[in-house]
Amino acid sequence: MAQRRRGTVRDLRRGNRAVLLRELYFSGPRSRQELSAATGLSQASVSNVTRELISEGIVAEVGSVDSEVGRPRVLLQVNPDYGYVVGVDVGETRVQVELFDLAMTEQAKADYPMDPARHPAPEVVAAILAGIDAVLADGGVPREAVLGVGIGVPGVVEQRPEVIVDAQTLGWDRVPLERLLRAGTDLPLLIDNGANTMGRAELWFGAGRGTQNLVVGLIGSGVGAAIISQGTADRGSSASAGEWGHTPVVVCGRTCRCGNVGCLEAYVGAEAMLERYAEAGGAVAAADQESALAALILEAGTAGTVGARIIDETIRYLGAAIGGLINLLNPERVILGGWAGLLLGETYLDAIRDAARRHSLRHPFATTSIELCTLGPDAVALGAATLPLEMFLNGE
Numbered sequence: 001m002a003q004r005r006r007g008t009v010r011d012l013r014r015g016n017r018a019v020l021l022r023e024l025y026f027s028g029p030r031s032r033q034e035l036s037a038a039t040g041l042s043q044a045s046v047s048n049v050t051r052e053l054i055s056e057g058i059v060a061e062v063g064s065v066d067s068e069v070g071r072p073r074v075l076l077q078v079n080p081d082y083g084y085v086v087g088v089d090v091g092e093t094r095v096q097v098e099l100f101d102l103a104m105t106e107q108a109k110a111d112y113p114m115d116p117a118r119h120p121a122p123e124v125v126a127a128i129l130a131g132i133d134a135v136l137a138d139g140g141v142p143r144e145a146v147l148g149v150g151i152g153v154p155g156v157v158e159q160r161p162e163v164i165v166d167a168q169t170l171g172w173d174r175v176p177l178e179r180l181l182r183a184g185t186d187l188p189l190l191i192d193n194g195a196n197t198m199g200r201a202e203l204w205f206g207a208g209r210g211t212q213n214l215v216v217g218l219i220g221s222g223v224g225a226a227i228i229s230q231g232t233a234d235r236g237s238s239a240s241a242g243e244w245g246h247t248p249v250v251v252c253g254r255t256c257r258c259g260n261v262g263c264l265e266a267y268v269g270a271e272a273m274l275e276r277y278a279e280a281g282g283a284v285a286a287a288d289q290e291s292a293l294a295a296l297i298l299e300a301g302t303a304g305t306v307g308a309r310i311i312d313e314t315i316r317y318l319g320a321a322i323g324g325l326i327n328l329l330n331p332e333r334v335i336l337g338g339w340a341g342l343l344l345g346e347t348y349l350d351a352i353r354d355a356a357r358r359h360s361l362r363h364p365f366a367t368t369s370i371e372l373c374t375l376g377p378d379a380v381a382l383g384a385a386t387l388p389l390e391m392f393l394n395g396e
């Protein structure tokens, strides 16, 4: 009984510590009085926990503000140099490794180009391990100061009993990524789907700040999404939730990369948009998808062109798909990103909103907003680095 009671007291203290640390991290600098008001913890608890955090070097005093009565209030903030986190983006064309301090300011970065046609797991693992060594050396950070490494990968990431990655676009079939990396590092490793890490980056630092329920729709060559429910990624029963690109928008429609027909990705993915344009008689001049899509969007500015028709249809398919998300999930915000999503959204966001409105029920549409990602298409590594950061803030 006494043992259980001690356990409960310890859990309570750990809970208070996590609540205070999160409040300071996301809203700091703050005075002890403000912390007490914001968290509902007593002044005494705040004072005890902050004393502990200051003595451990996690929190620092960063000045003071005058108060209306009595002494000036000392402001507290999470010490950005207490530790560091590493974020890794495993993409089809490159492995990118970035080192951040706790304020998520980039300290160093390493890039390893990949042949888009082949991604053997041992080569990707070697690039990640080399990247971790390189950014620590560049940033002058000893490995003891690293709280963990977050890794965003394409495909489905099973967490248990060990991390297994199935990534069709990389040609990976049940790759035990964590076990392979363990041969070269003993740092804590956290692995998640890249769309989910991008979603977390937008939730914590971008267009999703201040919300709890959102969907981040990502359009690149293909189409994916991160569904964030009550502040955490909703992965479904076996970690494949968010495959928005493979929701049907046309029964008996175009063939998709996944082998089915009529998927959203077969209409609004950059590759599909360019294919539809070429089939309709449009001339795809540029060699790379990004310039070709930019040219198509430019042509669409002139009424009556093939480009105008293709973009108009694309917006209708996209609007139907966003409307479906709004009706199904009732999100506070829908955020559109990915390089192609941003390219399209910069010119056509209002038209996309209008198309989504036509396919949404009135009530859920009225309580949501449709915005563009603000962190750009390279936020996968930043989002991955929030995985060890969250572990730290939760006191794990």
Ligand SMILES: [Zn+2]
Pocket (backbone or CB within 6 Å): 245, 246, 256, 257, 258, 259, 260, 263, 265
């Ligand atoms: Zn599909």
